Amino acid sequence: MLLLGTSVFSQEDLLAKxxxxxGEFEKALIAYQELYNKSANNNNYFLELVKTHQQLEQLDQAEALIISQINRINYPALYVELGYNYQLKQNTEQATQNYTKAIESVATNPNYAYSVGKFFENRSLLDQAIATYLKATELKPSLNFNIQLARIYGEQGNVEKMFESYLQFINTNNSYVSTIKRAMSDFITEDADNENNAILRGILLKNIQQTPNLLWNELLSWLFIQQKDYKKAFAQEKAIFNRQPESLNRIEELAFIAMNDTDYEAAKTIFTYLAETAQNPDVQIGAHYNLLQIDLKTQTNITAIEATYLELFNTFGTSIQTLKLQIAYAHFLAFYKQDPKAGTQFLKQSLELPLSPxxxxxxxxxxxxxxxxxxxFNEALIYFTQIQRNLKNSTLAQEARFKVAQTSYYKGxxxxxxxxxxxxxxSTSQLIANDALDLMLLITDNKFEDSTQAALKLYAKADLMAFQNKPLEAIKLLNTILENYKGQSIEDQALYKQAKLYENNKDFEKAITNYQRIIANFKEDILADDAYFSLAQIYEKHLNDPATAKSYYEQIIFNHQDSIYFVEARKRFRLLRGDNVN
Structure with a gap:
């Protein structure tokens, strides 16, 4: 019977809502009146009944109902409702008197501030809500209304007080740091000169000077990361580590953030610090490994890079501990030094170590x-197949299966x-699944173009050349495809592949020409949004032309809502426009 009664109440409540x-307020009034009659102690039904009277402009009835409830129960927050009802009746004096009564009730019991303040917030009476929370905190300092105050200050546009309230809150509730970071991120941007960024930076610097606490350094580092000022973030992380030298994990994480954002100068500085500071050989080796990866992207001195590898093996040896470094060195020998035989021999020595599967x-x-x-190809397929057989259902096995498909594609x-x-x-790996889908679409879209599949075979050969680190040869072969197979379905793929190779070689003007050809001639095909996004990225990140970048992002937003780039394009567009974006 109890469950049945609860179910009936629930249905009636849903109907009233x-x-x-x-907008059927007459029916809502009847529904809430019945609910309130059955459950007079249910505050939600009472408040909804009051609001429904107000929607119907039955303000006298609402007033009588509130006064009756005030006389029946001791609940000071009801003075807020009574004051608001007077406000609706244009009786400002009576409204103010009741708001004052509600605030003054906090003097008798500061805990009333929770309900009184919330009622003020619900009626958008933000100044009165602030007064309530501040009065309660003054009378009982152990109460913490900083999160409520921060939210209200944010609504009022008082960003400085909002930041201060958030920081005061996590100063005594540091388990909420991540939550507060998310809240504050709505008000800052990547632009270090943004006014809100400057306000938060100023407050944190002031806190560091006046009340030293590593929390402020952590938050300042976080702010610098949002601004992509990785070297400044590193300075804060070093300050934290110098006072709490338990772990280098935060500094290591920052190094990867900088590297992934292609700020190789900052990443190199941080990884060098890790290599010199870490006591753990695994951290040292990892730092050296990443420094070499950066060198391969930013240097052309192959001899110096090889000397670094050999020096590291001399220091750390060629054991399981340096296996990742050994694999990277073999790749370097084969793909950069063009000595695949040496790379193969080196890896076969690695296979003699007591390795796990x-x-x-x-x-x-x-x-x-x-x-x-x-x-x-056939020898490669043997190795890839062995991995699939020995490590079934693992991510590495899935990667090996993709290598089998890719190798088969290369050989035609x-x-x-x-x-x-x-x-x-x-595939459980989204990256492998996406790569697999892209390659499958390439094959299915072009395999029936002619019986010999000549164009697709040429494209696969160019793809292989790009894999072999022969970009100029790949570009030349793609030109052959563009000259001999104009108008065929392979043309936009060849243009796109060639554009990416131009980008890698920093030849942005030629890349732009290719992307524009895709847009002009293949606007309805699947690579159009890729071309728009690539153009936008070039103009934003390499040519320092935000206006043009913004126009290309806009094309994706308005014409390619189903694109995988849609969310990022919208974010970049808003940032370039100067919006505050989370």
Missing amino acids: EYVKN LEEGQVKLALGDILVLQEK DFKWAESQLKVLKS
Whole structure:
């Protein structure tokens, strides 16, 4: 019977809410009156009944109802409702008197501030809500209304007081740091000169000077990361580590953030510090590994890079501990020094170490890549297949299956490649699944163009050259496709692939020309949004032309809402326009 009664109440409540939602206030009034009659102590039903009277401009009835409730129960927040009802009746004096009564009730019991303040907030009486919370805190300092105050100050546009309230809150509730960071991120941007950024930076610097606390350094580091000022963030992280030298994890994480954002100068500075400061050999080796990856992207001195590898092996040895470094060195020998034989021999020595099945699979994957580089496809397929067999259902096995498909594609066996890619479309790794889908679409869209599949074979050859680190040869072969197969479905793919190679070579003008050709001639095809996004990125990040970048982001926002770039394009567009974006 109790459950049945609860169910009936729930249905009646939902019906009343539906009436309000549809603007049927007469029906809502009857529904809430019945609910209130059955459950007079239910504050929600009472308040909804009052609001419904107000919607129907039955202000005298609402007033009588509130006064009756005040006489019946001791609940000071009701004076807010009574005052608001007087405000609706244009009786400002009576409204003010009741608001004052509600605030003054906090003097008898500061805990009343929770309900009184909330009632003021619900009626958008923000100044009165602030007065309530401040009065309660003054009378009982152990109460913490900073989160409520911060929210109100934010609504009022008083950003400085909002930041101060948030910081005061987490100063005594540091388990909420992540939550407060998310809240504050709505008010700052990547622009270090943004007014709100400057306000938060100033407050944090002042706090560091006046009340030293590593929390302020942590938040200042977080602010600098939002602004992509990674070196300034690093200065704060070092200050934290110097006072609490338990772990370098935060500094290591910052190094990866900088590297992933292609700020190689800052990343190199941070990884160098890790290599010199860490006591743990794994952290040292990892830092050196990443420094070498940066060098490969930013330097052309192959001899110096090889000397660094050999020096590291001399220091740390060629054990399981340096396996990742060994795999990277073999890749360097094959793809950068153009000595695949040396790379293969080095990895075969690594295979003699007491490796786990996963570690063995990682070495064999690298060996397979070097064999593909040499166009020894069948031998590469043996290694990739072994990984699949020995590490079933692992991410590495899925990566090996993709390598099987990719290798088959390189050698022109499109049917087998396609069968492998169909399986990988549902890979647990989103990256592998996306790569598999892209390659499968390339094959299916172009395999029936002609019986010999000549254009697709040429494209696969150019793709292989790009994999072999031969960009100029790949660009030249793609030109052959563009000259001989104009108007065929492979043309936009060739233009896009060539544009990416131009980008990698910093030849942005040629890349722009290719992307514009895709937009002009293949506006309805699947690469149009890719071209718009790539153009926007070039103009924003390399040519310092935000206005043009914004126009290309805008094309995705208005014409390609289903694009995988839509969310990022909208974010970049708003940032370039000067909006505050989370």
